[in-house]
Amino acid sequence: MGRGWTRIALSMAIFVAGCATYPVNPSLKQYNPAQGYRYENLTTTDPNKNSEETFIILTFSGGGTRAAALSYGVLEHLHKAPIAEGRKTLLDEVDVISSVSGGSFTAAYYGLFGEEKFFRDYKEGVLHRRIEHELLLRVLAPWNWPWLLSPYFGRSDLADEYYDRYIFEGRTYAQMPTKRPFIIINATDMSLGAQFSFIQDHFDRLCSDLSQVHVSRAVVASSAFPVAFTPITLNNYPKTTCGYTAPRWVASGLQDFAKVPSRYDRAKTWVSYEDAERRPYIHLNDGGLADNIGLRGPEVAITTSDSSWSLLNKVNNGVVKRLAVIIVDAKPQEATTLDDSARPPGVRSVLEAAATNPMENYSSDTIELLRDRLSEWDKAASNFTHRRENVTSRCDDFAAQLCRGSPAFAHCGQERRNECYTRFRETANDQPPHPNLYEIHVRLEATKDPALRAKLEQIPTTLQLPPEDVELLIRAAATLLDQSEEYQRLRRDLDNSSPRS
Amino acid sequence: MEWVKVNYAETRDVFIDGQQSGKTNKKLIVGEGTHDFDLGVPKNYSPSTQTKTVTGTTEEFPMPIDFEKVA
Numbered sequence: 001m002g003r004g005w006t007r008i009a010l011s012m013a014i015f016v017a018g019c020a021t022y023p024v025n026p027s028l029k030q031y032n033p034a035q036g037y038r039y040e041n042l043t044t045t046d047p048n049k050n051s052e053e054t055f056i057i058l059t060f061s062g063g064g065t066r067a068a069a070l071s072y073g074v075l076e077h078l079h080k081a082p083i084a085e086g087r088k089t090l091l092d093e094v095d096v097i098s099s100v101s102g103g104s105f106t107a108a109y110y111g112l113f114g115e116e117k118f119f120r121d122y123k124e125g126v127l128h129r130r131i132e133h134e135l136l137l138r139v140l141a142p143w144n145w146p147w148l149l150s151p152y153f154g155r156s157d158l159a160d161e162y163y164d165r166y167i168f169e170g171r172t173y174a175q176m177p178t179k180r181p182f183i184i185i186n187a188t189d190m191s192l193g194a195q196f197s198f199i200q201d202h203f204d205r206l207c208s209d210l211s212q213v214h215v216s217r218a219v220v221a222s223s224a225f226p227v228a229f230t231p232i233t234l235n236n237y238p239k240t241t242c243g244y245t246a247p248r249w250v251a252s253g254l255q256d257f258a259k260v261p262s263r264y265d266r267a268k269t270w271v272s273y274e275d276a277e278r279r280p281y282i283h284l285n286d287g288g289l290a291d292n293i294g295l296r297g298p299e300v301a302i303t304t305s306d307s308s309w310s311l312l313n314k315v316n317n318g319v320v321k322r323l324a325v326i327i328v329d330a331k332p333q334e335a336t337t338l339d340d341s342a343r344p345p346g347v348r349s350v351l352e353a354a355a356t357n358p359m360e361n362y363s364s365d366t367i368e369l370l371r372d373r374l375s376e377w378d379k380a381a382s383n384f385t386h387r388r389e390n391v392t393s394r395c396d397d398f399a400a401q402l403c404r405g406s407p408a409f410a411h412c413g414q415e416r417r418n419e420c421y422t423r424f425r426e427t428a429n430d431q432p433p434h435p436n437l438y439e440i441h442v443r444l445e446a447t448k449d450p451a452l453r454a455k456l457e458q459i460p461t462t463l464q465l466p467p468e469d470v471e472l473l474i475r476a477a478a479t480l481l482d483q484s485e486e487y488q489r490l491r492r493d494l495d496n497s498s499p500r501s
Numbered sequence: 502m503e504w505v506k507v508n509y510a511e512t513r514d515v516f517i518d519g520q521q522s523g524k525t526n527k528k529l530i531v532g533e534g535t536h537d538f539d540l541g542v543p544k545n546y547s548p549s550t551q552t553k554t555v556t557g558t559t560e561e562f563p564m565p566i567d568f569e570k571v572a
Contacts (some may be wrong), residue, residue, distance in 0.1 A: 248519035260534040304532030316523035380560035
């Protein structure tokens with residue numbers, strides 16, 4: 001009798017395992033740039049609250065609950081920063097949030113539920129929740145084993161069910177508010193090591209409809225740290241099914257193999273999704289593998305017109321007058337314990353080092369790249385001002401040199417001076433577009449008190465932290481923002497520009 | 502970061518790779534690389550589109566891109 005029941009249970013387990021599959025991302029009926037979750041389709045309910053004139057981008061790094069709490073602290077502090085004579089706050093002016101991994105919990109929750117619920121429920125409902133413990137219980141629960149035995153259902157799918165039910169309340173992208181900030185949850189395309197974002201522009205490439213995808217799916221993909229979590233699978237549908245055509249920059253970019261390899265690579269990545277026969281499924285894991293601070297997408301939008309939400313176009317059109325990028329970086333202290341022993345590190349340590357160290361090196365490069373680009377912008381503007389202010393004296397010198405010794409010195413000098421003015425005088429049309437730029441880097445390493453810094457940097461990367469650590473991180477975010485000279489400059493400039501900002 | 506100035510007899514929208522990216526006769530910032538330039542509709546200009554590889558420019562010496570008005 002006992003063996004009979006065992007057989008029945010085993011058969012049922014095998015049956016369930018055979019049926020269990022990941023939630024399939026639906027296909028898109030018709031490609032339509034005027035629909036779907038894209039920056040350009042978002043409206044602002046009150047333009048006085050969030051103008052593009054002041055454009056604020058936040059990027060949230062990975063780092064488990066440490067990153068989620070630090071980014072929460074930044075949002076809370078911006079919420080307490082009044083501008084425009086107290087009629088709005090800096091948080092009202094945030095236009096884009098780009099996040100990876102742990103930071104994606106905060107970005108998605110804030111974007112989905114809005115200010116009121118976020119500040120009421122997020123701390124208790126997410127930051128204080130023992131997510132890791134609860135996920136482990138689900139993995140260990142025997143009734144989940146048949147599902148986990150399925151090759152089409154992994155630990156990440158189990159985590160997705162949990163996040164969907166207990167954090168994101170079953171909401172899909174169709175329920176994401178159609179107003180700014182634009183929330184960009186980033187994952188990594190495992191085959192290419194390229195960033196894959198949960199925005200309709202990226203889902204168009206799969207002929208898939210993001211509006212029917214659960215927000216929890218984006219967060220679980222963004223935080224699917226290798227080995228601990230399984231990759232998330234997306235179906236890639238043939239392009240004939242939705243009539244999709246790639247944006248024109250892609251064809252241009254494919255010509256830049258020799259001149260601009262980074263652009264060529266972006267274009268090549270983009271077209272790789274077009275062949276659904278060759279790549280019928282896309283596997284995603286932690287967004288931090290491609291970019292652990294969520295800055296690569298914004299960097300492309302700021303410095304090129306290749307992004308669907310290109311800021312360069314907005315700057316050229318004179319729409320953006322102030323551009324602030326606030327990078328929230330929960331990078332921990334370097335783990336040097338491996339170097340304490342002559343014994344070669346074990347498999348787990350090697351995997352962890354391979355997955356995290358390149359991410360951190362890449363982060364510094366990304367920040368420096370952005371900084372270089374922004375300084376080029378400043379330099380161009382100051383060169384222009386310098387030239388315009390000096391054109392009179394330069395043309396006087398030029399005329400004096402050319403006409404030296406001429407019998408009709410005065411006449412010659414006047415003629416040459418006029419020629420010079422005509423050639424070199426710069427008009428309003430020559431003025432280069434130039435918004436005021438602010439780069440604000442919130443990072444634990446910048447904590448001034450050495451004891452507090454050590455304490456913050458030793459907070460582990462995990463999906464559950466003691467409430468006192470969460471509070472410490474939230475307070476640290478406020479202090480780090482306040483001590484940033486760039487942040488203070490932004491606030492001063494906005495105070496001076498009110499009430500128009 | 503590269504610079505172009507799209508010259509035309511009137512002020513019109515400039516489209517770079519199909520996206521409205523600024524106005525004619527003003528300095529515009531573009532990303533380094535190959536781009537298609539046009540002035541959108543009405544198509545009363547020539548050539549109808551220009552493909553240029555923009556590199557090595559400065560704010561002081563932007564790449565000139567000229568369009569002629571046609572009837």
